[in-house]
Amino acid sequence: MADLRVDFCGIKAPNPFWLASAPPTDKAYNVVRAFRAGWGGVVWKTLGEAGPPIVNVSGPRYGAIHAGDRRVIGFNNIELITDRPLEVNLQEIKQVKRDWPDRALVVSLMVPCTEDSWKAILRQVEDTEADGVELNFGCPHGMSERGMGAAVGQVPEYVEMVTRWCKQHSRMPVIVKLTPNVADIKGPAAAAKKGGADAVSLINTVNSMMGVDLDAMTPSPATGGYGTHGGMCGPAVKPMALNMVADIARTPHLQGIPISAIGGIETWKDAAEFMAMGAGTVQVCTAAMVYGFKIVEEMKTGLAAFMDEKGYARLDDFVGRAVPKVTDWQYLDLDYAVKAHIDQDLCIKCGRCHISCEDTSHQAISALKDGVRHFEVIEEECVGCNLCAVVCPVEGCITMVPLQPGEVDKRTGRVVGTPINWTQHPNNPMRAAEPAE
Amino acid sequence: MSDTGITAGRLPPDDYARNFADLHPPLDRYEAKVAADRCFFCYDAPCMTACPTTIDIPLFIRQIATGNATGAAKTILDSNIMGAMCARVCPTEQLCEEACVREALEGKPVEIGRLQRHATDALFATGKQLYQAGPSTGFRVAVVGGGPAGLSCAHRLATLGHTVTVFEAQKKLGGLNEYGIAAYKATNEIAQCEVGYILGVGGIEVKTGQALGRDIHLGDLARDYDAVFLGIGLAATNALGIADGGFAGVDDAVDYIAGLRQASDLSALPVGRRVVVIGGGMTAIDIATQVKRLGAEEVTIVYRRGPAEMGASPYEQEVAQTSGVTIRHWAMPKALVGANGRVTGIAFERTALADGKLTGTGETYELACDQLFRAIGQAFVASDLEDSLIELERGRIRVDGAQRTSHPKIWAGGDCVGSGSDLTVVAVEHGKQAALSIDSMLRAATAA
Ligand SMILES: Cc1cc2nc3c(=O)[nH]c(=O)nc-3n(C[C@H](O)[C@H](O)[C@H](O)COP(=O)(O)OP(=O)(O)OC[C@H]3O[C@@H](n4cnc5c(N)ncnc54)[C@H](O)[C@@H]3O)c2cc1C
Numbered sequence: 040m041a042d043l044r045v046d047f048c049g050i051k052a053p054n055p056f057w058l059a060s061a062p063p064t065d066k067a068y069n070v071v072r073a074f075r076a077g078w079g080g081v082v083w084k085t086l087g088e089a090g091p092p093i094v095n096v097s098g099p100r101y102g103a104i105h106a107g108d109r110r111v112i113g114f115n116n117i118e119l120i121t122d123r124p125l126e127v128n129l130q131e132i133k134q135v136k137r138d139w140p141d142r143a144l145v146v147s148l149m150v151p152c153t154e155d156s157w158k159a160i161l162r163q164v165e166d167t168e169a170d171g172v173e174l175n176f177g178c179p180h181g182m183s184e185r186g187m188g189a190a191v192g193q194v195p196e197y198v199e200m201v202t203r204w205c206k207q208h209s210r211m212p213v214i215v216k217l218t219p220n221v222a223d224i225k226g227p228a229a230a231a232k233k234g235g236a237d238a239v240s241l242i243n244t245v246n247s248m249m250g251v252d253l254d255a256m257t258p259s260p261a262t263g264g265y266g267t268h269g270g271m272c273g274p275a276v277k278p279m280a281l282n283m284v285a286d287i288a289r290t291p292h293l294q295g296i297p298i299s300a301i302g303g304i305e306t307w308k309d310a311a312e313f314m315a316m317g318a319g320t321v322q323v324c325t326a327a328m329v330y331g332f333k334i335v336e337e338m339k340t341g342l343a344a345f346m347d348e349k350g351y352a353r354l355d356d357f358v359g360r361a362v363p364k365v366t367d368w369q370y371l372d373l374d375y376a377v378k379a380h381i382d383q384d385l386c387i388k389c390g391r392c393h394i395s396c397e398d399t400s401h402q403a404i405s406a407l408k409d410g411v412r413h414f415e416v417i418e419e420e421c422v423g424c425n426l427c428a429v430v431c432p433v434e435g436c437i438t439m440v441p442l443q444p445g446e447v448d449k450r451t452g453r454v455v456g457t458p459i460n461w462t463q464h465p466n467n468p469m470r471a472a473e474p475a476e
Numbered sequence: 477m478s479d480t481g482i483t484a485g486r487l488p489p490d491d492y493a494r495n496f497a498d499l500h501p502p503l504d505r506y507e508a509k510v511a512a513d514r515c516f517f518c519y520d521a522p523c524m525t526a527c528p529t530t531i532d533i534p535l536f537i538r539q540i541a542t543g544n545a546t547g548a549a550k551t552i553l554d555s556n557i558m559g560a561m562c563a564r565v566c567p568t569e570q571l572c573e574e575a576c577v578r579e580a581l582e583g584k585p586v587e588i589g590r591l592q593r594h595a596t597d598a599l600f601a602t603g604k605q606l607y608q609a610g611p612s613t614g615f616r617v618a619v620v621g622g623g624p625a626g627l628s629c630a631h632r633l634a635t636l637g638h639t640v641t642v643f644e645a646q647k648k649l650g651g652l653n654e655y656g657i658a659a660y661k662a663t664n665e666i667a668q669c670e671v672g673y674i675l676g677v678g679g680i681e682v683k684t685g686q687a688l689g690r691d692i693h694l695g696d697l698a699r700d701y702d703a704v705f706l707g708i709g710l711a712a713t714n715a716l717g718i719a720d721g722g723f724a725g726v727d728d729a730v731d732y733i734a735g736l737r738q739a740s741d742l743s744a745l746p747v748g749r750r751v752v753v754i755g756g757g758m759t760a761i762d763i764a765t766q767v768k769r770l771g772a773e774e775v776t777i778v779y780r781r782g783p784a785e786m787g788a789s790p791y792e793q794e795v796a797q798t799s800g801v802t803i804r805h806w807a808m809p810k811a812l813v814g815a816n817g818r819v820t821g822i823a824f825e826r827t828a829l830a831d832g833k834l835t836g837t838g839e840t841y842e843l844a845c846d847q848l849f850r851a852i853g854q855a856f857v858a859s860d861l862e863d864s865l866i867e868l869e870r871g872r873i874r875v876d877g878a879q880r881t882s883h884p885k886i887w888a889g890g891d892c893v894g895s896g897s898d899l900t901v902v903a904v905e906h907g908k909q910a911a912l913s914i915d916s917m918l919r920a921a922t923a924a
Pocket residue numbers: 565566567620621622623624625626643644645646649650651652653656657658661686687688689707708709710711730733758759762860889890891892897898899900901903
């Protein structure tokens with residue numbers, strides 16, 4: 040049976056499935072329920088500095104994108120950091136860590152951008168004997184208007200400075216949580232690394248507006264007739280998060296920094312994909328909020344079954360395995376060619392492949408054969424774009440079949456088998472005299 | 477046994493409402509959204525091709541999915557003005573839903589019929605009229621018969637600007653929608669509601685109690701109007717072919733259903749305790765199912781051939797069977813048995829196929845019954861046409877692909893034509909096509 044234990048920048052946990060800093064980790068009651076359900080760790084809901092507690096709106100905090108069957112595929116919030124008194128949170132953290140010593144308990148923090156503020160809170164967290172801290176540089180709404188959260192996370196110099204303070208004033212591992220609301224995630228990631236961060240976690244929520252109420256002519260949801268942007272998460276953000284994780288994992292000067300992946304993780308498979316892309320642990324918020332804590336059972340058993348099937352004894356055996364296969368477009372092999380193939384036994388004749396290729400692409404799927412409804416790829420026209428396979432409602436019906444070396448691409452008339460990328464391509468005016476490696 | 481005859485009120489009062497409630501209850505908004513979401517929005521959709529009126533099904537379903545139910549209703553009614561009734565009575569399992577690619581994929585088609593009902597119900601609930609009579613052309617067209625064929629024709633003609641007069645023998649319009657369709661398929665007065673909507677277009681004059689061959693005559697209409705459309709259905713029913721002995725308790729299914737549909741109190745309808753129905757079509761299924769639901773204890777359909785040859789679809793047969801009706805195959809009526817002037821049973825001879833021909837085997841059996849229904853098909857009453865102005869084929873009116881009869885000013889459609897398939901939706905399509913043909917003929921005449 041696969042070993043799911045992790046040691047993430049010195050923080051140990053029985054499994055890599057942690058709850059992200061958010062409502063599921065806002066108090067002992069929830070966290071204890073999560074640990075009972077089997078979660079390997081939690082990042083406690085972000086704490087702010089001592090003083091009058093945070094005030095949340097009492098209008099709706101959440102919005103969502105639903106699929107037709109009401110499945111939540113995108114989730115949006117305008118909640119702030121914890122609105123409970125600091126002392127209460129610290130006491131609960133201490134008690135929970137004492138009761139659950141084998142689980143990871145990381146405390147998320149966000150205080151004003153002064154060294155004293157960070158110094159003060161770090162000392163208090165250290166007293167709880169929590170395993171580490173996560174710096175919330177990501178919250179994109181509300182807190183950022185007060186110069187915290189994303190307002191820090193979007194400026195690499197601030198990220199580096201605050202990280203450095205934290206490393207200076209604490210012996211705990213420091214995880215820097217990155218905001219995706221930047222042009223290039225590598226900037227803040229490099230800053231975190233430079234500041235001495237033990238790990239990065241990403242992504243926090245994506246700036247978003249969920250909709251417009253067409254009767255009231257306000258954003259939706261709205262509070263008292265006005266709306267503001269929120270932060271989006273859930274399955275819809277997974278591809279963006281995965282890209283950012285891959286970007287960090289494959290960039291030479293960032294390589295080696297532990298990554299805790301967050302964003303749209305709902306199943307063991309989502310988690311395994313992030314881990315193959317270099318993540319040591321994963322964090323979950325939306326899926327837990329939508330389905331409850333029990334989902335971790337599916338995640339643990341699913342991941343273990345996958346590892347057993349593939350012969351991976353420990354997580355390290357596959358973490359990062361897919362990273363070397365991520366490259367730039369310019370290095371993709373322009374000689375490689377695929378052709379769509381429709382399995383006539385599986386085809387239900389909906390015609391969606393035909394109309395999408397016909398109307399919007401390459402007119403490469405015919406709709407009639409001998410006067411009857413029949414969908415077939417015209418290889419002379421097919422560019423292998425994959426659109427038909429994307430729109431086909433039957434899984435496995437349309438596949439992209441690679442041409443083998445020596446075969447002729449009927450569209451271009453070229454014999455395939457001589458790899459060539461853009462840097463080498465004759466049509467590239469910037470082509471290096473000598474092919475790049 | 478205290479009760480052996482034909483009596484009313486066999487059931488506790490509440491049971492009638494339950495037994496005659498909607499066969500397919502309406503979808504609520506959420507159900508409709510989920511059902512609509514299953515549609516793949518196929519290219520050149522097979523369901524659309526399978527619909528005799530070619531409703532743009534993927535489009536109306538997408539309109540439902542996006543919350544535009546009125547727009548969906550317009551998409552439906554533009555092709556089929558009786559979309560509300562068709563949503564309830566069409567054998568969708570043999571039409572659009574059979575062709576649905578989801579049927580091929582998972583054996584569970586998109587619920588097109590129920591979605592169609594959802595959209596048309598939503599429109600009727602708003603009371604919004606989507607159609608109006610077109611600018612007057614000055615042409616006058618006579619439509620004989622106010623059933624699906626006639627009303628569909630009249631509506632289309634009105635939107636095209638022609639002045640229409642509908643002549644109907646009965647007191648109410650609607651044809652078999654009003655008098656024939658099973659009660660649990662046409663709840664809440666939907667047939668009259670739909671007739672009202674159709675007439676709401678304006679430009680249609682209605683003359684009820686006017687029977688062709690009695691009050692009006694085809695030759696006069698052809699002379700007095702610019703065109704005539706005949707949608708007079710099948711006014712007679714076939715005879716059993718054995719002597720009925722004059723026994724009481726031997727009834728015609730179509731007549732009985734008409735009475736049932738017009739009844740204000742179902743518990744007042746007399747029904748037998750043991751009922752036998754002869755026939756294998758939709759009428760046989762409907763009479764059997766409805767008398768069972770009225771409280772008859774034992775209802776048996778006897779059909780002279782096998783299940784595959786029945787005019788009623790497998791689904792319709794299942795509706796009867798799950799209602800508690802027994803279906804017996806391969807037997808034909810031989811002789812009625814009676815006592816004191818009342819029917820008490822019927823003798824059957826078993827049948828078999830010999831060289832593809834149906835023959836009696838000589839073996840007989842008898843079923844006891846106190847009520848017997850004839851449901852062996854309807855027949856066209858050619859005598860209504862009087863002098864032979866138009867040609868017939870196989871006992872019905874002969875028409876071409878544009879619903880034209882052999883007479884240049886007369887069109888026909890629905891059950892009364894040779895190419896009719898005894899479905900409401902086909903009658904609607906016939907009426908529509910006839911109207912388009914009449915319109916182009918009249919316009920060509922003015923242009924010339
Ligand atoms: C019991 C039964 C159940 C059925 N169930 C279904 C079903 O579930 N689904 C389905 O699709 N189809 C069903 N059908 C068939 C469907 O009802 C018909 O195909 C459809 O009604 C045909 O329409 P029509 O306009 O041609 O004729 P009709 O509906 O018969 O209308 C003809 C109209 O003409 C009038 N008329 C007749 N003679 C004259 C005259 N001489 N002068 C003036 N007016 C006249 C009649 O009164 C009537 O109003 C059923 C039929 C029966 C009998």
